[in-house]
Amino acid sequence: MSNKQSTQLKILEAAEQLFADTGFSATSLRQITSLAEVNLASVNYHFGSKKELIQAVLQRYLAVLMPRLDQEFNRLLAAQQPNQLTTVLSVFVEPLLELSAVQPQGTSTFLQLLGRGYTDVQGHLRWFFNHHYGRTLDKFVLLVQQSCPALPPSEIFWRLHFSLGTIVFTMASNVALKDIAAADFNERVEIDGVIKRLIPYLAAGIAAPSAA
Amino acid sequence: MSNKQSTQLKILEAAEQLFADTGFSATSLRQITSLAEVNLASVNYHFGSKKELIQAVLQRYLAVLMPRLDQEFNRLLAAQQPNQLTTVLSVFVEPLLELSAVQPQGTSTFLQLLGRGYTDVQGHLRWFFNHHYGRTLDKFVLLVQQSCPALPPSEIFWRLHFSLGTIVFTMASNVALKDIAAADFNERVEIDGVIKRLIPYLAAGIAAPSAA
DNA sequence: GTACATTTCAAACGTATGTTTAAATTCACT
DNA sequence: AGTGAATTTAAACATACGTTTGAAATGTAC
Numbered sequence: 001m002s003n004k005q006s007t008q009l010k011i012l013e014a015a016e017q018l019f020a021d022t023g024f025s026a027t028s029l030r031q032i033t034s035l036a037e038v039n040l041a042s043v044n045y046h047f048g049s050k051k052e053l054i055q056a057v058l059q060r061y062l063a064v065l066m067p068r069l070d071q072e073f074n075r076l077l078a079a080q081q082p083n084q085l086t087t088v089l090s091v092f093v094e095p096l097l098e099l100s101a102v103q104p105q106g107t108s109t110f111l112q113l114l115g116r117g118y119t120d121v122q123g124h125l126r127w128f129f130n131h132h133y134g135r136t137l138d139k140f141v142l143l144v145q146q147s148c149p150a151l152p153p154s155e156i157f158w159r160l161h162f163s164l165g166t167i168v169f170t171m172a173s174n175v176a177l178k179d180i181a182a183a184d185f186n187e188r189v190e191i192d193g194v195i196k197r198l199i200p201y202l203a204a205g206i207a208a209p210s211a212a
Numbered sequence: 213m214s215n216k217q218s219t220q221l222k223i224l225e226a227a228e229q230l231f232a233d234t235g236f237s238a239t240s241l242r243q244i245t246s247l248a249e250v251n252l253a254s255v256n257y258h259f260g261s262k263k264e265l266i267q268a269v270l271q272r273y274l275a276v277l278m279p280r281l282d283q284e285f286n287r288l289l290a291a292q293q294p295n296q297l298t299t300v301l302s303v304f305v306e307p308l309l310e311l312s313a314v315q316p317q318g319t320s321t322f323l324q325l326l327g328r329g330y331t332d333v334q335g336h337l338r339w340f341f342n343h344h345y346g347r348t349l350d351k352f353v354l355l356v357q358q359s360c361p362a363l364p365p366s367e368i369f370w371r372l373h374f375s376l377g378t379i380v381f382t383m384a385s386n387v388a389l390k391d392i393a394a395a396d397f398n399e400r401v402e403i404d405g406v407i408k409r410l411i412p413y414l415a416a417g418i419a420a421p422s423a424a
Numbered sequence: 425g426t427a428c429a430t431t432t433c434a435a436a437c438g439t440a441t442g443t444t445t446a447a448a449t450t451c452a453c454t
Numbered sequence: 455a456g457t458g459a460a461t462t463t464a465a466a467c468a469t470a471c472g473t474t475t476g477a478a479a480t481g482t483a484c
Contacts, residue, residue, distance in 0.1 A: 007461080025237070028441065039463055044443060046461095119331035119384060154397040155409075161389055162378045162413050169377025172331065177373055185366040197367075201374050201417040208416030211408055219431080240471065251433050256473060258431095 008046050010036040013103070016057045020112035024054050024120045055128060058117065061110040064102055066133045068095040073139040082146040086203045093195055108171075108191040115172030118164070148207055159206045166202065170194065220258050222248040225315070228269045232324035235332045236266050267340060270329065273322040276314055278345045280307040285351040294358040298415045305407055320383075320403040327384030330376070360419055371418045378414065382406065 014036035018027040029050060033040045047053040072091045076083050099106035117125045130137070145156055170177065178194075181187045189197075226248035230239040241262055245252045259265040284303045288295050311318035329337045342349070357368055382389065390406075393399045 029443090030441080039461095040442095041444080041464090042462070050442065119381070154393065154399055157393065157397065158389075158406075158409050159413055161385075162382060162410065165378040165381025165385075166374045166417075167377070169331070169381050170374060173373075173377075177370075181366065181369065185369065187366055194370075196423055197370050198374065200420045200423050201371055204420030205378075205413040205417035208412045211412050241473090242471080251431095252472095253434090253474080254432070262472065 007036075007038050007042055010038055011043055011046065011053070012057060012060065015053055016060075016103075016109055016113065019054070019057060019116060020109045023116045026120075051124070054125070058113060058125075058128075061099055061102055061106065061113070062129075062133065065095055065099060065110070066136055068098065070136040070139065073136065073143060076143055077139060082149065083143060085144065085147040085207050086199060088140070088143045088147055089199050089203055093192070093199075096195065097192060111167070111171035111191070115168040115170075118168045119172060144206065151207075151210065155210055156206070159208075163202045163206060166205075167198065170198065219248075219250050219254055222250055223255055223258065223265070224269060224272065227265055228272075228315075228321055228325065231266070231269060231328060232321045235328045237332055263336070266337070270325060270337075270340075273311055273314055273318065273325070274341075274345065277307055277311060277322070278348055280310065282348040282351070285348065285355060288355055289351060294361065295355060297356065297359040297419050298411060300352070300355045300359055301411050301415055305404070305411075308407065309404055323379075323383035323403070327380040327382075330380045331384060356418065363419075363422065367422055368418070371420075375414045375418060378417075379410065382410065 011032060015027070015032045018031055018035065029043050030040060032053075033043060043050070043053055047056055069092070072095065076088060076091065096107050096111070099110050103109065117129075141156070141160065144160065145151075145153060148156060151159075178189050181189050223244060227239070227244045230243055230247065241255050242252060244265075245255060255262070255265055259268055281304070284307065288300060288303065308319050308323070311322050315321065329341075353368070353372065356372065357363075357365060360368060363371075390401050393401050
């Protein structure tokens, strides 16, 4: 059996856990290789640089998620009349939950990584995402516009970014929020519980009447 | 004339600009002192440490904003019947805009700093805020609960954090979003425009009917 | 103008980071 | 078993960071 895949995988899994917990720039290669129980230099050997490791960690999930989402978007776009906004948003639930196939806890980990990606690194990660998956994203924006014909596109632009903020922030503080909820309300909330709480909140916000 | 105030102020203003633009940990003391045109060691001389400088930068705004908010909350709490949720949320607008008294661009800068504070540093800033202004915050939560009597407290907890995410993320990416809006929609959006766009979105999300 | 405290300054310190190097080891294949 | 490529390893490198130091400069008061 080759050690190559094994080492690469050990690095990926240690890295994604630390990245999700404390962010990309706050995590050092020494922490990663120590947790993975591999040599420090192996990150640069297998991935080239820390930046490329970050991309590899994200790509492992995006390569599964985005084609899946693209297919769902195509299905909704084929409908005769505009879809309900809730329907459009709910389309994320299944593909996200299926990320547990990449790794147990995969859904939660990926969403935390997404949050870190938007708040941590400055520009290059947004570019990476738009460059690879901009087409798929455009389909989603179109679906939202179709289900909210009364809203001008610029208003939808702002509200989708508001919503992105909600998601990204919630997922980046996912663990902390779950702990507080458990302590204050005796409430065991799992990741799919958070996702399903988000849907009505986001749908109402996006579809709200424009300001006077 | 004493140079003391002058140097301290130059540091504060350079620091807040860099902190807002690129985050707390991503900003080095050498960048700050270089922009402020003061000696590197003067930060430690005047503020003690980088952590204390961060707190001083935030405190300059919080000391103005929070008593002002507290007074508004008290006013609303004195009302005979529950306030409209939009009324409760709108209470932030004026005090936030008045931060331009601290510095021109003060509103925008402070909101960016707030965003950085929640996504950048891990625990110690949240503790600092809760310890100093937890009482005021509790009044706000109470006001929201009064205006949404149908929602269980745990649901309000989640939705207020969703909303915090929207605000924090929007403000942290404030500049980028304004640029995109300008490019894609020929739209000049100022900070008060963003705030006023936020209100209906947040109000609708918070007051949305609970999931089935 | 002398004495004292405050502030500025250049330089260095200690530590941590991402990356590179070159030798040692392991692996795949004949 | 032996050869050449792939991988692992320990050590060092270059750089950046926050902080400290001690002397120089500046300000303040008598």
